[in-house]
Amino acid sequence: MAMAKVDKNKKGKSKDKPEKKVKPAKPAGKAPLKVSPLAPASFPDLPVIAGVRYAAGEAGVRYANRTDVMLVEIAAGSAVAGVFTRSATRSAAVLDCQAKLAALGPAPKKGFGIVVNSGNANTFTGQRGASDVALISDAAAKALKIPAAHVFTCSTGVIGEPLPAEKITDILPVLADGLDAGKSAIAARAIMTTDTFPKGATTEVMIGATPVRIAGFAKGSGMIAPDMATMLGYVFTDAAITQDALQAMLSVATRHSFNAVTVDSDTSTSDAVLVAATGKAGNAPITSRRGAAARAFAGAFEAVLKDLALQIVRDGEGATKLVEVCVTGAKSARDATRVARSIANSPLVKTAIAGQDPNWGRIVMAVGKSGALADRDLLTIRFGEHLVAEKGWRAESYSEEAVAAYMKGQELLIAVDLGLGRGRDTVWTCDLTHAYIDINADYRS
């Protein structure tokens, strides 16, 4: 399957020191969550991105004995961009980030800060939610000596509980003192909720004759517990690129990465991806999405985002299989998306995958219910290389034994061709297992 080729284990550029192990959140009285069987072997050595420094600490927002606040400082002269959940009940922090990004000029002069806490989503907390965001922004602005309008905050965790903002503002000066360009791995752990592993990705790309680095980390596995734990992503690059070009590239890349994964079809109230480009690499500035340099950067950038997005599926609640759903031949791109999501979100498809059952009838069902144009006699279904169904019926070459053996793999491809047009889309998902129920049926209590 076409996974992003991103250099996750490149050695030598990290300044990360041996660090205290941060455990994922767990329900009181329950066994800690086991690391997903789909987890990468290790967290990648993220390179230093000149102009970006990180810190993390224990504020005790909700979890004990682990870090739960991260602070990132981004040098003056950087460009920033963001994409956010479209939920109608999105969090106070998301609303604030959106307003601040919209108010930025095309070339902001001052530096930026990012503050993220885990354990509390500051969502559905009325007017107080916005006041708490302002408190944290002001404190971070003071600690980093930047305008409060340049501080972006994100909160992830339980919904409807007041955020103990003072616990966060209290430790921000200490975090500011400890900022370090090599502490990205520590930061990646502080934003985890029930993630079973921290998620990082990096790559390097030549812009003309100048090497440019991209490094990022993310948390989440769809809507994993507690309650509203969500997808957050932070990606940094030393490339020189304008504010507008960076935002345009992020919006496009998100569509084929973070917006192309689904664990359980539930959309969070706090999803946010923030990107900063410091320009310290010294390349000729990229000013649009056009041209060879822009295309080279966009490709590398999307690969990092896709890598992070797939790691989120790999940490999907209870996941034992990573599944790529590839739809081609749809009447339109929109129809392709409909069919891909209908398959990827179907509980019956996902339980069949968990049971390693080549139950292609459920794919037929999911195509049928999607609302997209489909013609039974033109539909082709493949599981990996195995032709399963075509011309309105099971393929003549179909071997239940061979396909059942294929289903035992950890990474699966379900390919559907509708035979009607040129619309195509790909979505990644995981299976639906007992562990999903365990994690979600009784989390808060």
Added chain:
Amino acid sequence: MAMAKVDKNKKGKSKDKPEKKVKPAKPAGKAPLKVSPLAPASFPDLPVIAGVRYAAGEAGVRYANRTDVMLVEIAAGSAVAGVFTRSATRSAAVLDCQAKLAALGPAPKKGFGIVVNSGNANTFTGQRGASDVALISDAAAKALKIPAAHVFTCSTGVIGEPLPAEKITDILPVLADGLDAGKSAIAARAIMTTDTFPKGATTEVMIGATPVRIAGFAKGSGMIAPDMATMLGYVFTDAAITQDALQAMLSVATRHSFNAVTVDSDTSTSDAVLVAATGKAGNAPITSRRGAAARAFAGAFEAVLKDLALQIVRDGEGATKLVEVCVTGAKSARDATRVARSIANSPLVKTAIAGQDPNWGRIVMAVGKSGALADRDLLTIRFGEHLVAEKGWRAESYSEEAVAAYMKGQELLIAVDLGLGRGRDTVWTCDLTHAYIDINADYRS
């Protein structure tokens, strides 16, 4: 919660004899499915509907040692109506039923027949699917001495396997000989797949001075296994009503009954509801949806459909709770439906209910992701009588203890008011438990 008040246990009118017990289908080597904890105490005594006779037998389509084919004969002069799945991959039988209904005149003279088999859905079986439907229709037409164009067939069970039509056509003459107006309960059992109980409902209503009876039965629990097991419903009445009026009433009533329930958001390829009105009660014929008599009949008719639909949710795979999701105050009726379905289909909401956790944050999430207009500060959420959230935050009167106690009940109400307009809709669903995974993860093998 507003359940249909239908007389399910009225004694005295049934001619059902003690009968052989029919077990639900079960995967080979697995324990039989336990009867749902939400099942009614007993199958109702369905009254005789003059002009309708039933029979059932063992054809061995897929299951051993249980009935799997039902035959219904409907007297000449009856009106018939049907509603069907809108799946783009619907079964050969559904396509055939739709074509036959469309071709009927406004007052068909001859009688009708219905043949239903369980164990094989005759779906995605290419051109052979249509030939098998024709074989069965012809055999039933011969046995009942009616035109083949008046025979409706339905198939439910595994998808993509050729239907052994001869096994069905072979026993049709025997079934025709055994037709009996009192055998509705036997028929209701023959159409079960993994249903854990047969579903029946009946009521009586006065049309002018004439008592009219309505009786029906159904199978399914959303998309329960094996594979494509689906929702099928058969409702009979001795009312005199025209073909057009019956179809119009069925289409409206379906919206608030069978189309208002969801177990797992997966839409089947075989859903069908067929209704026949024999006119033998002798009431002044109902010719439209207008007028007191029509309204009285429509109300009673919808109550029977709703009762059957709720029994399907009560038999939802692994269900331990029946949940009514009631949305009011939406900007439009369509928005209300979107919000209600978003809540009722959310895996996170359904697992929280399974865990008896008053996790109202997940309701906020489901409202937010629905795509409907919503305003945090106008949203009101109630669990039963308990006000949970309002004015953008948890209600001041909220008591976690009281609401947690409420969540232990077997029948729950989640009420959401969006505070924006007059759109409203109600949907019924069940919780998502380990048993759902058990039933679906490894069914076919």
